[in-house]
Amino acid sequence: MQPPSAATLRRAVASFGLGVLAGTIGTAMHRAVRPWGLVLCILLVLVILLTTRAWAGWFGYVAGTGGTFVAIQVLASGGPGGDLLVPSSDLWGWAWVAGTAAAVAVVAFVPRRWVEDEAPPA
Structure with a gap:
């Protein structure tokens, strides 16, 4: 296995940031307008993770997932x-x-052909 390139690492960091953004917005807004706030926040997470998987591959998907769950965990704990x-x-x-x-889980099981470009036949 080859080590990740600098571009892949930059995309992973950006994916982590997008995951933190999705987790933060979702945690703050999931109870705002019941039940549609919850539905929209889950869709936001789904779209952002699908985007990170398409943009940066599995490395970006894992980073985005980590960012989402870090934000949820931090915001779900008690404040001062x-x-x-x-x-x-x-x-x-x-x-x-x-x-x-x-x-x-849904994004993890999306078929590879949905998120990766195939090279045109030569």
């Missing part, structure tokens, strides 16, 4: 005043976490 964005007793919070995990 005890505030929670994803309380454990709230079904909307559980739906957000489970829906994000489902979106990650």
